[in-house]
Structure formats: C-alpha cells, structure tokens
Amino acid sequence: MAKRKRIGMEVALAAAEAVGMCNVDVAAVYPITPQSHIAEHLSELVADGKTDTEYVTVESEHTSMSVCIGASATGARAYTATCSQGLMLMHELLPIASAMRCPIVMSVANRPVNAPLNILSDHSDIMPQRDSGWIVIFSENGQEVVDLTLMAYRIAEDKDIMLPVIIGIDGFILTHMVEPMEFPDQKEIDKFLPPYKPYATLHPDKPLTMGAFAMPDFFPQMMKAKDMALLNSKKTIVKVWDEWERKFGRRYRPVETYRTEGAETILVTMGSMSETAELGVDELRDKGVSVGLVKIRLWRPFPSDELKVAVKDARVLAVMDRAVSPGTGGGPVFTDIKAVFYGEDSRPIIVNYVMGLGGVDVTVGDFVKMGEKAAKAKKEEYEFYGVMG
Amino acid sequence: MAGATWREIFPGNVVLTPGSTKGYHTGGWRSLRPVWDNSKCIKCGICYVYCPEGCVSQDEDGYFMADLDYCKGCGICAQECWTGAIEMVEEG
Known part of the structure; x- marks a missing residue:
C-alpha cells in the first residue's frame, strides 16, 4: 500500500x-x-x-x-x-x-x-x-x-x-x-x-x-x-x-468492537460518540470495570447476526441512543437491539441511555458514569441521561 | 406477470412494455354512463377536451362518444357540455 x-x-x-x-x-x-x-x-x-x-x-x-x-x-x-x-x-x-x-x-x-x-x-x-x-x-x-x-x-x-x-x-x-x-x-x-x-x-x-x-x-x-x-x-x-x-488498509464492519474480550458490560454506540466512548472504556478498564464497546456501523440493514456474535458473552448491554422513539419506551437503537435478542435462549440485560440530544456534549466522564451504572444493572432500564427529575 | 412471485418481478418495479395500463379497464369503476343526444350536440368538442381519462373520441360524422372500457363515469363531460347534450344515466 x-x-x-x-x-x-x-x-x-x-x-x-x-x-x-x-x-x-x-x-x-x-x-x-x-x-x-x-x-x-x-x-x-x-x-x-x-x-x-x-x-x-x-x-x-x-x-x-x-x-x-x-x-x-x-x-x-x-x-x-x-x-x-x-x-x-x-x-x-x-x-x-x-x-x-x-x-x-x-x-x-x-x-x-x-x-x-x-x-x-x-x-x-x-x-x-x-x-x-x-x-x-x-x-x-x-x-x-x-x-x-x-x-x-x-x-x-x-x-x-x-x-x-x-x-x-x-x-x-x-x-x-x-x-x-x-x-x-x-x-x-x-x-x-x-x-x-x-x-x-x-x-x-x-x-x-x-x-x-x-x-x-x-x-x-x-x-x-x-x-x-x-x-x-x-x-x-x-x-x-x-x-x-x-x-x-482501513477496515469496516457492520458491527465493530473495542475491548469486548471478556467484557461483562458492553456499551453500544453509533456515530461520532464512539471514539469518545472508547476513551471511557479505557478509563473503566483501568478502574477494573469489565467493560467493552460495540459500535453500530451499519444501521440499515440492521446487523442482527453480527451484533449477537459481538456481545455473546456480555451480561449487560448499555445502548446509547442519540434520539428518542416517542411512545415506545426506549430509543430506536435500543428497541431494535431488544428485538434481536427476543428469540435467543439466553439474553443480556439491556439498558438504554438516551443522551446527546440537541447537541449536548457527551464526555468521556459521561461514558464512565454510564458504564459504571450499567455494570450494576439488575433489570432493563430506560433513562434520559443527564435530565434531572 | 399477474400472479408473479416476488423473485420474478423486474427490479425497481420497472414495466418494460409501454402502454401496459391499457390492459387495465378502469370502466369497471363506473356507476353512471354518459349518453349523448346528438340532436343537441354542436360538435364543439368540449367533452373531448375536459375528459380527464382521455376516453372521449369523435366519430366520422363529428359526434362524440366515450370508450366505456375506460370511462369512470365522473360526469365532467356532462357538466361542461354547453348545450346539455350529455346525460349521465345510471348503470344497471
């Protein structure tokens, strides 16, 4: 090359x-x-x-x-x-x-x-x-x-x-x-x-x-x-x-992973926030939290099979949505990912953080906080991250 | 192509034969049909001009008629006719 x-x-x-x-x-x-x-x-x-x-x-x-x-x-x-x-x-x-x-x-x-x-x-x-x-x-x-x-x-x-x-x-x-x-x-x-x-x-x-x-x-x-x-x-x-x-020399996949080996909790992102999320994962790993990152590159057609493989050992998925799907009880990426796991015998707990709406900066620190919270999740959650009350 | 499976359909729903809608007889939708009274007709052709279906034509003597394979019975020709030469008659 x-x-x-x-x-x-x-x-x-x-x-x-x-x-x-x-x-x-x-x-x-x-x-x-x-x-x-x-x-x-x-x-x-x-x-x-x-x-x-x-x-x-x-x-x-x-x-x-x-x-x-x-x-x-x-x-x-x-x-x-x-x-x-x-x-x-x-x-x-x-x-x-x-x-x-x-x-x-x-x-x-x-x-x-x-x-x-x-x-x-x-x-x-x-x-x-x-x-x-x-x-x-x-x-x-x-x-x-x-x-x-x-x-x-x-x-x-x-x-x-x-x-x-x-x-x-x-x-x-x-x-x-x-x-x-x-x-x-x-x-x-x-x-x-x-x-x-x-x-x-x-x-x-x-x-x-x-x-x-x-x-x-x-x-x-x-x-x-x-x-x-x-x-x-x-x-x-x-x-x-x-x-x-x-x-x-540059590789593209429908679903891309970052430090997912053995990760108990996997953050799921799409778009520009993914690089910031990588730094958040590094910080969490340094703190001893078992966290990895999965990035959705191909939104349609939805890469269901690739996603299943990428997160197969995870206990918790924390889906970061940069949009709301009003009336469905979750962001659009979250609801699609939940659908992927419906037919599976064992499936992760999936939590949803809607964040970065209207240009709100999502910082490395935010990913650290979300990762720490998700790592303790016991059941499905849907949260507007950073919105008070 | 009627009864075609999804695999047999040409990509992009392309229809390769021009004028294929001729085979679709919209006249089946009609509940009223136009009937011309040629004694009142002045052969002005306004019915031909206004027909949205383009199914009105002129015969050798200059009078007009509708192709009932395609006439939907909308009645615009009867509405526009200067002399009231067209009557909409119920299909029955």
Missing part, C-alpha cells in the same frame, strides 16, 4: 471532495445547517471544473430528491446531502428512490428535528427514515466519512444491491471538525469505482415505466422484493468493504 500524505481539512469539505472524486453526473443539493459546507464546497468544485457534474440549484429538499430520482432513472449517478427539516421534507420521496432501485448517495449531517428549533447534533432526523428502504451507514470520524463516501456508489450501484445509500455524519461534531485524513489518488478511485451501468433507464428510444401503479395482485410482492434486496445487501456491502481494506 502506498504511503499517503495526510492533510488537515474540515470534514464537511472532505465529504464534498470525496463526492467530487466519484464522477457524479448530477448533484441537487439544497443548503441547510450543518450540511451547508458540503453543499457549498461541492458547488465550488463544480464551478472550478474539478468535477464534471451538473449541479442543480433546487428550491427545496423535496425537489433535490425529486431531481436525484429523475436523474438516476435516466442512468445518471446522482448525489444530494441534507439533514433535519430538509430530510423530513424529503421523507415522502425516500421510499420511492429505494423502491425504484435508484442508487443515489446522500450525506446526512445528522441534526435534531424541530421543535424546539435546534441546529446542533443528534440522530432525530435519520430515525424517521429508518423504514424508507435505504442503506444507512454511520461514520465516526473524518477519515471514515471520506472512505464511506468513496465506497457508497460501489455499494449502491452493485447489481446485487441497486439501492440508495445514506452516509450519516453527525452535525458539527463531525461536519465542522478539522481532522487529519488521507485521500486515495483519482486513478485508484476510477479503478475502484467504474462508471455506473444501470440495468434500465428512461430513454425515448426504449420506453418503459418506473414506479408504476400496482394493485393488490402485485403490490405485496414488490414490497417483499424491496425488503429482500435490503436484507441481502449486507453481504455485498461487506465484500466492498473487504476490497477497500485490501486496497487502502
């Missing part, structure tokens, strides 16, 4: 640089904090002629996703980015993109959803999109944003997948951080990511219909086909990640 120069760059700009290396045909991005630097820098790359991309300046996120679906249906490689209210406005179109098997890639700079208005960071915007049929991958740091973005079209356009992909980039905590990272050469990426070969395109010479009307004799089969496509995508995603590891 070639030794590469590491450069310092704001992560949002790096995301745009990575998109700029993917030979994207159409980008339709509407700026919204904290995604704006992605939108702005990508438009600079287009204006400077560094990427041959048609940048459509749309009037809303609903239109940006509509443009992407239309472009993708004609066989173009399409990109967008958004978050929060913008993602909520797109919501109606997301299941259409996946059902029509449009391999669009979207960066989501995870931010809370109103009200109250808050522009900082949590996972409240992505959670309502859980059932939209998109592949959702979370990143932890700037290098991962670059790598996962560069791999996203390979995954999305694989003939065995053909589904849109979201890369989750926690707002501000990641998007606005200047971090050291390295980029592959354009030649390497061109080799890794060949031009998109669509299986069907809208073209006047060969008319066909996409996203057509379906009656009850067809509709359920189509829903099953979509679900199976998403469930089956996991093995191909891992295959692409394996190839990345061979070529560029």
Whole structure:
C-alpha cells in the first residue's frame, strides 16, 4: 500500500471532495445547517471544473430528491446531502428512490428535528427514515466519512444491491471538525469505482415505466422484493468493504468492537460518540470495570447476526441512543437491539441511555458514569441521561 | 406477470412494455354512463377536451362518444357540455 500524505481539512469539505472524486453526473443539493459546507464546497468544485457534474440549484429538499430520482432513472449517478427539516421534507420521496432501485448517495449531517428549533447534533432526523428502504451507514470520524463516501456508489450501484445509500455524519461534531485524513489518488478511485451501468433507464428510444401503479395482485410482492434486496445487501456491502481494506488498509464492519474480550458490560454506540466512548472504556478498564464497546456501523440493514456474535458473552448491554422513539419506551437503537435478542435462549440485560440530544456534549466522564451504572444493572432500564427529575 | 412471485418481478418495479395500463379497464369503476343526444350536440368538442381519462373520441360524422372500457363515469363531460347534450344515466 502506498504511503499517503495526510492533510488537515474540515470534514464537511472532505465529504464534498470525496463526492467530487466519484464522477457524479448530477448533484441537487439544497443548503441547510450543518450540511451547508458540503453543499457549498461541492458547488465550488463544480464551478472550478474539478468535477464534471451538473449541479442543480433546487428550491427545496423535496425537489433535490425529486431531481436525484429523475436523474438516476435516466442512468445518471446522482448525489444530494441534507439533514433535519430538509430530510423530513424529503421523507415522502425516500421510499420511492429505494423502491425504484435508484442508487443515489446522500450525506446526512445528522441534526435534531424541530421543535424546539435546534441546529446542533443528534440522530432525530435519520430515525424517521429508518423504514424508507435505504442503506444507512454511520461514520465516526473524518477519515471514515471520506472512505464511506468513496465506497457508497460501489455499494449502491452493485447489481446485487441497486439501492440508495445514506452516509450519516453527525452535525458539527463531525461536519465542522478539522481532522487529519488521507485521500486515495483519482486513478485508484476510477479503478475502484467504474462508471455506473444501470440495468434500465428512461430513454425515448426504449420506453418503459418506473414506479408504476400496482394493485393488490402485485403490490405485496414488490414490497417483499424491496425488503429482500435490503436484507441481502449486507453481504455485498461487506465484500466492498473487504476490497477497500485490501486496497487502502482501513477496515469496516457492520458491527465493530473495542475491548469486548471478556467484557461483562458492553456499551453500544453509533456515530461520532464512539471514539469518545472508547476513551471511557479505557478509563473503566483501568478502574477494573469489565467493560467493552460495540459500535453500530451499519444501521440499515440492521446487523442482527453480527451484533449477537459481538456481545455473546456480555451480561449487560448499555445502548446509547442519540434520539428518542416517542411512545415506545426506549430509543430506536435500543428497541431494535431488544428485538434481536427476543428469540435467543439466553439474553443480556439491556439498558438504554438516551443522551446527546440537541447537541449536548457527551464526555468521556459521561461514558464512565454510564458504564459504571450499567455494570450494576439488575433489570432493563430506560433513562434520559443527564435530565434531572 | 399477474400472479408473479416476488423473485420474478423486474427490479425497481420497472414495466418494460409501454402502454401496459391499457390492459387495465378502469370502466369497471363506473356507476353512471354518459349518453349523448346528438340532436343537441354542436360538435364543439368540449367533452373531448375536459375528459380527464382521455376516453372521449369523435366519430366520422363529428359526434362524440366515450370508450366505456375506460370511462369512470365522473360526469365532467356532462357538466361542461354547453348545450346539455350529455346525460349521465345510471348503470344497471
């Protein structure tokens, strides 16, 4: 593997640089904090002629996703980015993109959803999109944003997948951080990511219909086909990640572990908080508390089997949710993880800490406190960590 | 493709044959049918223009008719007709 120069760059700009290396045909991005630097820098790359991309300046996120679906249906490689209210406005179109098997890639700079208005960071915007049929991958740091973005079209356009992909980039905590990272050469990426070969395109010479009307004799089969496509995508995603590891040396797994060997209590995190949680685990281990960390990288399709293996010896799982699933008695990651263990003969005690909402910093000390508390858990708990009363 | 399994469906619900909705006869939804009184018809074509289904056509003599395979019986043609030449008659 070639030794590469590491450069310092704001992560949002790096995301745009990575998109700029993917030979994207159409980008339709509407700026919204904290995604704006992605939108702005990508438009600079287009204006400077560094990427041959048609940048459509749309009037809303609903239109940006509509443009992407239309472009993708004609066989173009399409990109967008958004978050929060913008993602909520797109919501109606997301299941259409996946059902029509449009391999669009979207960066989501995870931010809370109103009200109250808050522009900082949590996972409240992505959670309502859980059932939209998109592949959702979370990143932890700037290098991962670059790598996962560069791999996203390979995954999305694989003939065995053909589904849109979201890369989750926690707002501000990641998007606005200047971090050291390295980029592959354009030649390497061109080799890794060949031009998109669509299986069907809208073209006047060969008319066909996409996203057509379906009656009850067809509709359920189509829903099953979509679900199976998403469930089956996991093995191909891992295959692409394996190839990345061979070529560029960095490894990605649907579920990643940190010091889980022999751990009685395992913290479960997703997104940027994972690196802080690692330091919390180190501190807890130094104190003699038997704690490890499991990081959910692949949110959809949910890596149930990998999770079971990763936590098989744990007595307690402490799931850290950066969003609420109102009315279910737990955060979204928590409820999904509980479902994974329902059919198991022996299952861990699962406790849930909802934290980091609306941009609240979650510190190493917080993970130490949560880890110590979870290590003593006797039964299931659901707590808004740090909220008094 | 009727009765197709989920494995047989073309990815993305793509329909490869253009105009396949012609095979779906929406006329089955109808409870009222338009009946033209050609003695009142001035051949203006407003019924043809307004039909949301596009199922009204003109015959050789210039009068209009609806293709009952697709006419849903909405009555817009009767509502818009200048001369009241179209009556909506209950199917029975």
